[in-house]
Amino acid sequence: MSETSPAVNGTESLMPSASERARLRNVRRLKDSISKWGITTAGLAVVGALGLIFFYLFSEVFPLMKDADVNVIESYPVSQVSSADNRHMVLERYEQIGASLTSAGSVEFFAADQGKTMSRTQLPLPAGAKVTSVGTSTPNERLAAYGLSSGEMLVTRIDYSLSYPNDQRKITPEVVFPLGEAPIALDPQGQSLRAVAVQATGRGHVLAGITADNRIQLGVYTSRTNMITGKVSTSGKVYTLPRLPDGAQAQIIQVDKTARHLLVADDSAQVHLFSVEKPAVATLTGSVATERGQITAMEFLVGTGSVVIGTEEGSVSQWLLVRNPNNIYHLLPTRDFDSLPGAITTIAPEYTRRGFLVGDSEGYLGIYHGTAARTLLVEQVADAPIEQLAISPINGKMLILDQAGLVQVTELWNEHPEISFSSLWQKVWYEGRSEPEYVWQASSGGDEFEPKMSLVPLSIGTLKAALFAMLFAIPLGIMGALYTAYFMTPKMRGLVKPTIEIMEALPTVILGFLAGLWLAPFLENHLPAVFSVLILMPLMMVMVGYGWSHLPQSIRHRVSDGWEAAILIVPILLTGWFCVAISPHIEVWFFDGSMRQWFTNNGINYDQRNALVVGIAMGFAVIPTIFSIAEDAVFNVPRHLTQGSLALGATRWQTVIGVVLPTASPGIFSAVMMGFGRAVGETMIVLMATGNSPVVNFNIFEGMRTLSANVAVELPETAVDSTHFRVLFLASLVLLALTFVVNTCAEIIRQRLRKRYSNL
């Protein structure tokens, strides 16, 4: 190939050579495809990132719906870790050390994973006495009571101390005697104790036992440790409770943490509730039949507000201690869970949640949660009847002991049992309440707090806020849009539209701050003005219009049609001023000086930051959304339609009603939906203009707590990946889905409308 192109007319051509041209073509092609692929990648990445929001939120919420999962990692014979018959088993919070409480009166600690005995503590049993029963407190107190054949009782607690030699965590378990090493004579007659219970209460340790001859004994003991000698001195008293009616044999006994209630299950499928607030005059307040067969296991859940009862038929039910209006407690069957096939043998409540594990005589394991009324797992884990279940305080591991003497160490996944459809969306009967309720109270100081995570109050609050905002915004937005698009002169329209656009751009934090700090006190002091404005403002507009039509033509013709809005501005200001100025007088004349006080006296709650304030402030934020979309729809109604109507003799308003509105109605509807979507998700205004209390009503003078404000308030303070955290994600997902659906519908309607206009 030649180096240069042939010279033409003596001048050199600027055209590159063929090879150069080929190279350039390649470069250009390369650039073209780079551009194509680059843009496509970036575009898809952006679309993907936006889609990721959905997937991520869903992935955070998904574990809430997952049931529990149990996985056996190790098993060994119980004889390896327990030298005598095991009566009770526990697992500590680091899930390393198990403890076996034996019938020989010893506590044996073992490495849970390997099944190797680590240490053994023999309890100081009196000579000749044998352990006849073992009872425990709620697990977080770590108390165990040994009933002895001598009618005495020994109370122990297992303490774990942590140390870090060589930067390694070392757990040292220790058996302590909170009531001293000497047994307490629960039965002065010295009969052996068939069943015992213990609980640490505000009044000291409460001990209870059933003697061999079916008497029910109750002891209330306090102990004091001498600071110098370290000696424990114990004082207390023993009471004998009334016998069970009809000669029923008591089988299982439990005491609650308030030291007020004592429960006894008998051999005739009945539960008896004793009031032991004053132990000397303890009375039987009620007996209920389970109607589910003979009771074989009964345990309090943490907090002791409710008890779980298992029967020989395999039914599992939760009973609440409910107070009636006369202040008398009774047991109420609140929830039934999925039954197990065999008779219930053991119930193990969790340490901090209202969850519990149940084993049956067929080797089935059930995992349940009380508040959520949820059955998380029913699975056969053993071939022999299950004897003991020991769950760790952090619910990550569990020991299963069956009658064949096999200990199974299992891993447990049960992170979010508190959430079910019913706990989120239905009325739930919480402990300590007198009826089922919708409550949102997700966290509190105490360990034994029952989280109340009903989304209903928040959803109602959201709808309430949106509703009042729409009540304010729809009339103003749509009427304003109609007027602007159809009646207003173009000149004024050029001023009005940017003003409304500015209104849309106002940060909601400013609206919220004005609503909370200026509007709320203002409305509180000028309540009558709200009502007088509602009545007087429209009246004044019509009257001004009527007056205008009767003005002499010379004046009227100076201002052309389409300037009505401008004419009205001064009367509006005057009316507003008048209503505010007369408001204190109205209060004096009709409401004894204060309308707010008058409301309170008439049984209407009045919060300073209420739905009315939110309605106005959020309405203000929503008006521009509704206005601009509706205005667009009305303005784009084809002219020939309206002109035809006018030509046929209809008045301007008749044209609006007969032609414009029907044609533009889908657009107006989509405007309202868009506005609703905005109102539902608005956060700052609600956060600042209400008291954020989750009430379930539609009272305009009370506040609310919305989904979005709730997320903003609580999310920064929750533990990552906790149930509460995920429920807040669920709330966000609900918001996202709701607004997305509403907006999509609105958008589709608008597109349809646009197509229709182009066909007209």
Place this chain on the structure above:
Amino acid sequence: MKNWMKSGAPWIWLNGGAVALCIVMVVGLLGLIAIRGFGHFWPADIVQTTIINKAGQEKAILGERVRSEVIPAAVARDGGYEVASDVELITRFLIKEGNRDVSPRDFNWYLETGMGELNYPENAVSIERREWGNFYGFPQALTENGKVIATIDDENFWQELSQRVERSVDLHSDINHIEKVDIGRINHKLERMRLDKRRLELQNADSATMAEAEAEFSAQRAELDAQYLEVKAERDALYKLLERDSLLATIASGKETSIALQNIVRVTRPNAMGVFGKMGQYVERFWEFLTDEPREANTEGGIFPAIFGTVTMVMVMSIIVTPFGVLAAIYLREYAKQGPILRLIRISVYNLAGVPSIVYGVFGLGFFVYFLGGSLDELFYPESLPAPTFGTPGLFWASLTLALLTLPVVIVSTEEGLSRIPTTIRQGSLALGATKAETLWKVVVPLATPAMMTGLILAIARAAGEVAPLMLVGVVKLAPSLPIDGNYPYLHLDQKIMHLGFHIYDVGFQSPNVEAARPLVYATALTLVLLIIVLNLTAIRIRNSLREKYRSASD
């Protein structure tokens, strides 16, 4: 009348009224913010009067009149005041009495009845202090190290006072500079050294390198410690100088108090000032508001860190959102295969603009902060764990979240701009032999730049006003330092920032003394509103001129 009703005219008037009402509300709201916000800086006169308190005793009061309102007499009677029974309505005044160190409440309502004559004494001063809020009273004497050097009767008292106040303010700013900049730099270096060492440990460096590094570190540390001592000595000397002067003054009740001059920011005598003097004050205060740091739990002083934080965050956001938004729009308009799926995607993207902002905040916290940030920390900043670097809310995550939030705005606006470009222009370019990429980058995109600008400005306006998501992903009420400073790496993306919108929420709703904070909140709100209105008007103007341009181009 009947005919008039029948014609539908009342409805037209009602509709017109709705528009008028909206306009009145917008203008009224902006006016309210403007008046309250601008009014904050005007030096108010100090009023002196007497009132009869609930116990029936006369009490002298001195302070600024904040506002007044008319209330039914019944309310006052409920409040424990004696009001004559024939009175229906009474006026009451809110007086800012200041002096929080003397009396617990600095804002008090007083009824008009029983109020004595209103005086405006010339010598009354309002003193802005670094703590305890404003002081209102009458200065009596200036002391230096306990010795009186000038009294109110002296000719040069005011001059002397203002000179000495100026001196202490200067000293104060010197100390501030030392503490913020010099000591801050030393601390920063020490912290980096600690992290370097920890990194070496984590990398399991052999003992020789460790020893070498150790030696270097201890040399550096010794040097820094020496520097620190030097700086500290300098600062302590300044503190000594500061303690020299104080001012003796009496308050309304006649009680004498002493105010250390180091506590004083500004002394003004509004009653003795002319209009021009007040205007000077006004400008000075306004400037201070924009450039100073907040004091007294954000209720006094300036909002500079909030402005700076907002601007930095918005700038980082713009850098992220512009390329992605524009590229996505170009993809959707120019490259993607048009069809039902694309329509669905487009509607979805548009609708994301309507998704509540708090949802973005939740996503940002969960995905960006905890997931991405946590992973980044493990990969790149293991030395500072368990203290998180990026695994905690901060500037970068705030910007990224807002970028995601404003992405639809930029996409929508850019797409609109692209669709407005007449096909003739495109075809002309293609007919001349340009490739698609060349047409795009050299013809279409330059023409659509104004649309992109509009989108970006709207995005900035939206981002500047958004608060809810920021509460979750990186905005705090009081950030210890600015996100940009003289220490490496200069722009601290991991730092928490202050923000104008959040400042409004925090000061207005979380501060213990709402009444004292109120004027400042209005002023902050005004700043934010002005910023956003200016941005929006710019966007609207660009858009309008753009429309004009293409109308002529397509003709």
